[in-house]
Amino acid sequence: MESVCVLGAGSTRYGKLEDSIVDITVQASVDAIRSAGISPQDVKAGYISNVFGIADKQVHLGPVIMSSLGISDRPSLSIESACGSGSVSFREAYANVAAGFYDCLLVAGTEKVTHTGTEWTTTYFAYCSDFFHEGSAGASFPGLFASMARAYLTEFGATEEDLARVAVKNHENGMLNPKAHLRKRITVDDVMNSAVVASPLKLYDCCPFSDGASAVILCTEEFAKKTGGDYIRVTGSGRGGSPAALQGREHITTIPSTRLAADAAYKMAGIKPKDVDLAEVHDCFTIAEVVDTEDLGFFRKGEGVEAVREGRTALNSEISVNPSGGLKSKGHPIGATGVGQVVEVYDQLTGQAGDRTVKDARIGLTHNFGATGASCAVHIFESV
Amino acid sequence: MSAKSEFMEAAKNGHILVRTCAECGVEHSSTARFCMKCGSAEMSNRTIPGRGRIATYTIITVPPAGFEEYTPYAFVVMSVDGTSLRVSGFMGGIATPDDLPVGTGARVTGYDGRGLLIEKL
Numbered sequence: 139m140e141s142v143c144v145l146g147a148g149s150t151r152y153g154k155l156e157d158s159i160v161d162i163t164v165q166a167s168v169d170a171i172r173s174a175g176i177s178p179q180d181v182k183a184g185y186i187s188n189v190f191g192i193a194d195k196q197v198h199l200g201p202v203i204m205s206s207l208g209i210s211d212r213p214s215l216s217i218e219s220a221c222g223s224g225s226v227s228f229r230e231a232y233a234n235v236a237a238g239f240y241d242c243l244l245v246a247g248t249e250k251v252t253h254t255g256t257e258w259t260t261t262y263f264a265y266c267s268d269f270f271h272e273g274s275a276g277a278s279f280p281g282l283f284a285s286m287a288r289a290y291l292t293e294f295g296a297t298e299e300d301l302a303r304v305a306v307k308n309h310e311n312g313m314l315n316p317k318a319h320l321r322k323r324i325t326v327d328d329v330m331n332s333a334v335v336a337s338p339l340k341l342y343d344c345c346p347f348s349d350g351a352s353a354v355i356l357c358t359e360e361f362a363k364k365t366g367g368d369y370i371r372v373t374g375s376g377r378g379g380s381p382a383a384l385q386g387r388e389h390i391t392t393i394p395s396t397r398l399a400a401d402a403a404y405k406m407a408g409i410k411p412k413d414v415d416l417a418e419v420h421d422c423f424t425i426a427e428v429v430d431t432e433d434l435g436f437f438r439k440g441e442g443v444e445a446v447r448e449g450r451t452a453l454n455s456e457i458s459v460n461p462s463g464g465l466k467s468k469g470h471p472i473g474a475t476g477v478g479q480v481v482e483v484y485d486q487l488t489g490q491a492g493d494r495t496v497k498d499a500r501i502g503l504t505h506n507f508g509a510t511g512a513s514c515a516v517h518i519f520e521s522v
Numbered sequence: 523m524s525a526k527s528e529f530m531e532a533a534k535n536g537h538i539l540v541r542t543c544a545e546c547g548v549e550h551s552s553t554a555r556f557c558m559k560c561g562s563a564e565m566s567n568r569t570i571p572g573r574g575r576i577a578t579y580t581i582i583t584v585p586p587a588g589f590e591e592y593t594p595y596a597f598v599v600m601s602v603d604g605t606s607l608r609v610s611g612f613m614g615g616i617a618t619p620d621d622l623p624v625g626t627g628a629r630v631t632g633y634d635g636r637g638l639l640i641e642k643l
Contacts, residue, residue, distance in 0.1 A: 256584070257586075257587055260584060260585070260586050260587075261586040261587040261588075264586045268553075270526065270553060271551070271553070271609075271610045272597075272610055273586070274636075274637040275597055275610055275611045275612040275636060275637030275638055276582060276585060276586065276588075276589040276592070276595060276597050276612050276636060276637065277580075277582075277597040277610070278582055278584065278585065278586050278597075280580075280582075280584065281580045281582045281597045282580075282597075284580035284582075285578045285579060285580045285597065285599060286578070287580075288578045288579060288580060288619075288624065289577070289578035289624070292578070292624045333583075334581075334583050335582075335583060335584045336580040336581065336582045336583065336584065336597075337580055337581040337583075337618075337619055338580075338619070339580075381558075383551075383610060384578075384599060384610070385551070385577075385599050385607075385608035385609060385610045386551065386608070390577065390578055390599070
């Protein structure tokens with residue numbers, strides 16, 4: 139198996155963008171190619187992740203992006219796995235480089251939805267649930283995570299203020315990220331006083347609907363060395379699945395796919411959770427980050443809220459969780475998010491993260507899932 | 523009739539369809555075609571009274587399309603008495619968490635455009 143590296147990374151700002159889905163995807167791709175110090179001609183194939191291209195009148199994005207890059211003869215594909223599309227696409231790209239099919243690939247994730255309005259997005263996002271059991275009974279996405287939150291608060295005696303602290307921490311980090319969607323310092327009171335979306339989750343417990351595109355160049359180590367550019371190694375790649383509906387899970391407060399994906403990635407990388415210096419985790423809602431940090435093995439079940447309360451997940455603490463600001467503050471363009479997490483880890487481990495740099499970081503982890511964690515991918519990266 | 527159709531019909535009579543693996547006895551919801559434990563495709567269906575307790579829930583104030591006129595309402599996950607199963611459904615008339623502590627007794631009352639209908643006992 140080839141040693142696989144991330145050689146370059148690029149991202150648009152996340153937020154409400156005016157440019158089309160094609161334009162933002164091309165921009166992020168060009169930025170990644172330039173960051174890698176290569177030319178589009180070096181890219182042998184394109185992996186594009188996206189969920190709602192139909193909202194901006196463009197599906198089958200791959201050939202459109204490749205044509206813009208002057209490499210229309212190269213194969214491409216689009217991958218949809220709800221909010222986990224980016225990491226699932228990254229994994230498939232990884233597997234193809236590792237297997238020796240390609241020495242250099244473009245992985246680009248993208249989403250453009252903010253022009254459609256809250257009702258459209260709320261309705262269409264609910265189609266990512268197990269619709270027969272959940273969406274059909276009026277479950278919105280915030281509603282499903284709110285159900286997870288209610289179970290967590292009941293089972294572990296945590297409070298809504300505990301969840302609010304996750305948002306406060308991630309907004310603090312997002313203040314240091316010039317590409318973040320919500321660059322605004324907030325307090326626990328701000329979260330508690332924001333409008334209820336699906337109790338116990340309030341508006342500031344929820345990530346925003348965002349537009350944005352992110353891209354990375356994935357290649358063999360041999361290829362990376364030849365270019366002479368900064369690169370990081372992919373040392374672990376794991377995937378897992380869960381019962382699609384919450385009702386079918388053994389514990390409503392545990393996401394089985396996270397555990398499976400993390401176990402596989404840790405094993406492959408030969409590391410333990412405590413070895414991770416920074417983690418970009420899927421905090422689509424505050425409760426999700428708490429559950430994630432437990433399922434990833436950073437903290438014991440039920441102790442994730444205490445860790446946040448004690449500041450153990452803050453930037454440059456015990457483990458820097460979501461130094462980018464996470465989905466909560468950086469934003470969540472759902473098809474791009476999983477790739478954007480890799481961009482953050484690349485920037486961190488190559489010394490390009492500016493004011494939010496995690497000091498002396500050597501090992502980074504990305505964790506991204508689809509829907510309520512029905513599908514998940516975890517990747518581990520190490521600096522060279 | 524598919525198991526999903528049977529599930530919806532049973533719900534209209536206040537019942538829940540339970541699919542039990544003929545090989546190992548593990549219980550499944552209406553959408554399972556193969557056993558999650560042993561992989562068998564042999565399932566036997568039975569209906570039981572749709573009673574149970576609220577395992578978790580949320581009160582939705584920003585609804586998806588089609589649910590505006592019912593807002594606020596609860597989306598609930600109910601543990602079904604006498605089985606290892608949970609079911610998910612719609613519960614109207616819930617405005618604050620004080621209306622529905624986790625563990626509250628509940629029952630299935632029907633199935634319509636709002637999915638599985640569940641009411642407090």
